[in-house]
Amino acid sequence: MARIHNLGFPRIGAQRELKFALENYWAGDSSLTDLQATGRSLRAAHWQRQAGLDLVPVGDFAWYDQVLTMSATLGVLPERAGHTPGTAIDLDTLFRVARGRAQNSCCGTNAASEMTKWFDTNYHYLVPEFTENQAFHLSYHQLIEETREAIAQGHNAKPVLIGPLTYLWLGKCARPDADKLLLLDDLIPVYRQLLQALRDAGAEWVQMDEPILSLDLPLPWQQAFESTYHRLQIRGLQQLVANYFGELGNNLSVALQLPVAGLHLDAVRGGVEIGRIVDRLSPHKILSLGIVDGRNIWVTDLEAALTVLRPVAERLGDQLWLAPSCSLLHVPVDLTLETALPEDVQPWLAFAQQKLEELVTLKAALAEPHSPAVTEKLKINRAALAARRTSARINQVDVQARVQRLSSHNAFRPTKFAERNKLQQAKFRLPLLPTTTIGSFPQTTEIRKARRLHKQGKLSGREYAQLMRAEIQHAIAVQEKLDLDVLVHGEAERNDMVEYFGEQLTGFAFTQWGWVQSYGSRCVKPPIIVGDVARKQPITLEWARYAQSLTRKPVKGMLTGPNTILCWSFVRDDQPRSRTAQQLALAIRDEVQDLEAAGIGIIQIDEPALREGLPLRKKDWTEYLAWATHAFRVCCAEVADTTQIHTHMCYAEFNDIMDSLIALDADVITLETSRSQMALLDAFEQFTYPNQIGPGVYDIHSPNLPTVEWIAELMHRAAEKIPPQQLWINPDCGLKTRTWPETEAALKVMVRAAKKLRNEFQEQAPKQQATDADAAIGLEPA
Numbered sequence: 001m002a003r004i005h006n007l008g009f010p011r012i013g014a015q016r017e018l019k020f021a022l023e024n025y026w027a028g029d030s031s032l033t034d035l036q037a038t039g040r041s042l043r044a045a046h047w048q049r050q051a052g053l054d055l056v057p058v059g060d061f062a063w064y065d066q067v068l069t070m071s072a073t074l075g076v077l078p079e080r081a082g083h084t085p086g087t088a089i090d091l092d093t094l095f096r097v098a099r100g101r102a103q104n105s106c107c108g109t110n111a112a113s114e115m116t117k118w119f120d121t122n123y124h125y126l127v128p129e130f131t132e133n134q135a136f137h138l139s140y141h142q143l144i145e146e147t148r149e150a151i152a153q154g155h156n157a158k159p160v161l162i163g164p165l166t167y168l169w170l171g172k173c174a175r176p177d178a179d180k181l182l183l184l185d186d187l188i189p190v191y192r193q194l195l196q197a198l199r200d201a202g203a204e205w206v207q208m209d210e211p212i213l214s215l216d217l218p219l220p221w222q223q224a225f226e227s228t229y230h231r232l233q234i235r236g237l238q239q240l241v242a243n244y245f246g247e248l249g250n251n252l253s254v255a256l257q258l259p260v261a262g263l264h265l266d267a268v269r270g271g272v273e274i275g276r277i278v279d280r281l282s283p284h285k286i287l288s289l290g291i292v293d294g295r296n297i298w299v300t301d302l303e304a305a306l307t308v309l310r311p312v313a314e315r316l317g318d319q320l321w322l323a324p325s326c327s328l329l330h331v332p333v334d335l336t337l338e339t340a341l342p343e344d345v346q347p348w349l350a351f352a353q354q355k356l357e358e359l360v361t362l363k364a365a366l367a368e369p370h371s372p373a374v375t376e377k378l379k380i381n382r383a384a385l386a387a388r389r390t391s392a393r394i395n396q397v398d399v400q401a402r403v404q405r406l407s408s409h410n411a412f413r414p415t416k417f418a419e420r421n422k423l424q425q426a427k428f429r430l431p432l433l434p435t436t437t438i439g440s441f442p443q444t445t446e447i448r449k450a451r452r453l454h455k456q457g458k459l460s461g462r463e464y465a466q467l468m469r470a471e472i473q474h475a476i477a478v479q480e481k482l483d484l485d486v487l488v489h490g491e492a493e494r495n496d497m498v499e500y501f502g503e504q505l506t507g508f509a510f511t512q513w514g515w516v517q518s519y520g521s522r523c524v525k526p527p528i529i530v531g532d533v534a535r536k537q538p539i540t541l542e543w544a545r546y547a548q549s550l551t552r553k554p555v556k557g558m559l560t561g562p563n564t565i566l567c568w569s570f571v572r573d574d575q576p577r578s579r580t581a582q583q584l585a586l587a588i589r590d591e592v593q594d595l596e597a598a599g600i601g602i603i604q605i606d607e608p609a610l611r612e613g614l615p616l617r618k619k620d621w622t623e624y625l626a627w628a629t630h631a632f633r634v635c636c637a638e639v640a641d642t643t644q645i646h647t648h649m650c651y652a653e654f655n656d657i658m659d660s661l662i663a664l665d666a667d668v669i670t671l672e673t674s675r676s677q678m679a680l681l682d683a684f685e686q687f688t689y690p691n692q693i694g695p696g697v698y699d700i701h702s703p704n705l706p707t708v709e710w711i712a713e714l715m716h717r718a719a720e721k722i723p724p725q726q727l728w729i730n731p732d733c734g735l736k737t738r739t740w741p742e743t744e745a746a747l748k749v750m751v752r753a754a755k756k757l758r759n760e761f762q763e764q765a766p767k768q769q770a771t772d773a774d775a776a777i778g779l780e781p782a
């Protein structure tokens, strides 16, 4: 009989219990003992929820991030966080690595570790930092202790580890050209030590996550797999190597030849490979099929799944395991908590809990296909799928016709940037190195409370709008006082940059408890794209108009781009993503045009998820980038030459998509660059990026205050790569997670640095160059 297991359960808690426990602890409002008690009770509850499975995961619980836990386990923490190599690690050290340490603490400041996207998800991990002579030591025992904890509670515990090759791949070396594979020899003995300890704690199986098997790997990395896993064999412990997020592709032979007891495949994204793998699987090896989608929230088509599974079960018998395609970290916990979803939509959905129940049904259906319970479950599933297929909620003929008309033109702005730039400079008359921010200002407790009361009906629409207008007024006043050049309204009215837009569009559904961890204690509640998308009414217009009415300086209109709405929502799976992106683009275009007509001359269309949406395999890039950049251009192709379009991106590497960034043809792009100390700009230099760039000059995730000297240093580095006439000065990203005092203090420093640099750059420039530059930025020649 097939066995069922899970790759990972969401740790944050159905009601974000871990988030609140962490934030209380960090604020000094609760003790470490309280925090640990919350952790223990969440783990126990989550294992209990999974008790119907044959094996439950351990190690999916992390205090901040599972990659950080692995780094701590292996003793790979930066010394600046107070870690002495070779010594045991405590939770506070872990948090210092993740969050940095503010200036006012007793021991100076330290920068947080860099955070970046976990494959193509909206989850962010902390990048392991390898030193020149990195040594590894088993330094942190959370996984071992939790394995004992689960076993003591009567569970068949399967510890989950990030495999050594994926772990190395995710990290960065002090010397960027260093060969990380050289670290393997020292790393493997510590993995062995860990595996032995897990076996001694009572584990029979471990899951070694190696999702880099979904990537195009260089040959030495492919070759390293077999010998690594040979060296990791431990008597009495069976290993399941798990690949997810894609097909194995040209890593298929590598995976099949691994000297391990089992292999997990992402059968949702890599379903085409099942036949080939079953045919070549060594006898006695376990094949775990990730048949239930761990990345989306639609119910599984159980009949279709069984059609795939039956012949495999026939061939493999007990050696077949069933699982979700990947960890359920990326979906909300429990659909049964939802009380406000449309009645017809609810049966179409499955969250983590329901996905595990689907596995139970699939197992039963393979074992006893004709049992009344199975027949009933399949009947309910069929009915849900049929109702969704034929629902009137899905189709809007006029939206589809509009998209149809769109597909034929490429949506480039007719006038070249160089010409637009002159016109825009003449209009806005901005100084050299204009200053701006990325959009959001602090989302204070008062703002969130007001929104909660409004949602509960305890604060009227008028009262709520009044409070939000007061926030806008405050944000504008602060920015004027700081003497920023291009202002923003501050996004006070938005719960989230994606959910907020979804709420104003047709075709979306929303959850109350559908929280998914984004990083650390921060969560998002992705809206669900159920049907065709269109704008119901203007979305941001009144807020933007109000903000602009308060100042003579330009206020940027602030929109979320179609690709980002797509990536950060749960998307429909009944049409190509590209078509949904086109529908979203038309909706955003309507908003852009309304803003322009209302006199908003600068409009930012955020696309931080453009890079995240990139397929993991290069062969799929061209097609994606063509439709994604097209969707962006659709939003702004028809604005006047004098309307300045900004875009913003964060948490991404851009080297490999520079052509596409250029193809967006935004007048200004603002980027997160401070943590890489402007290294991200190398690609912009190399490709002679033609338009304007605002490289982020300070990290908004840290409460650490930047200094004028540090910002000046970064901007000097930027100016070595990009002519100063093309540069803006801004923070890395939005300021919603900061407090007002931190925000004002940091921006004050930023503006001071900008003024200092302006003088410097203007003095340094040779006369002729200065004249050209002045003309380019709209100043009268001297």
Ligand SMILES: CN1c2c(nc(N)[nH]c2=O)NC[C@@H]1CNc1ccc(C(=O)N[C@@H](CCC(=O)N[C@@H](CCC(=O)N[C@@H](CCC(=O)O)C(=O)O)C(=O)O)C(=O)O)cc1
Residues within 6 Å of the ligand: 122, 443, 445, 448, 449, 451, 452, 494, 495, 496, 497, 498, 499, 518, 519, 521, 522, 523, 524, 525, 568, 608, 736, 737
């Ligand atoms: C830019 N980023 C974003 C990503 N994805 C998005 N969908 N949105 C993004 O902005 N991915 C990449 C990055 C990730 N960065 C962040 C940064 C900050 C957060 C964050 O702060 N999340 C909040 C939740 C935000 C939200 O939706 N708020 C709602 C509901 C607030 C709430 O919890 N209400 C409570 C009551 C609170 C009270 O009374 O004080 C309740 O309803 O019970 C809102 O503002 O209305 C978080 O708290 O984690 C996320 C990603």
Ligand SMILES: N[C@@H](CCS)C(=O)O
Residues within 6 Å of the ligand: 438, 439, 440, 497, 558, 606, 608, 648, 650, 733, 734, 735, 736
């Ligand atoms: N405008 C958004 C972008 C975040 S990526 C903000 O400022 O929060």
Ligand SMILES: [Zn+2]
Residues within 6 Å of the ligand: 438, 608, 648, 649, 650, 732, 733, 734
């Ligand atoms: Zn950002």
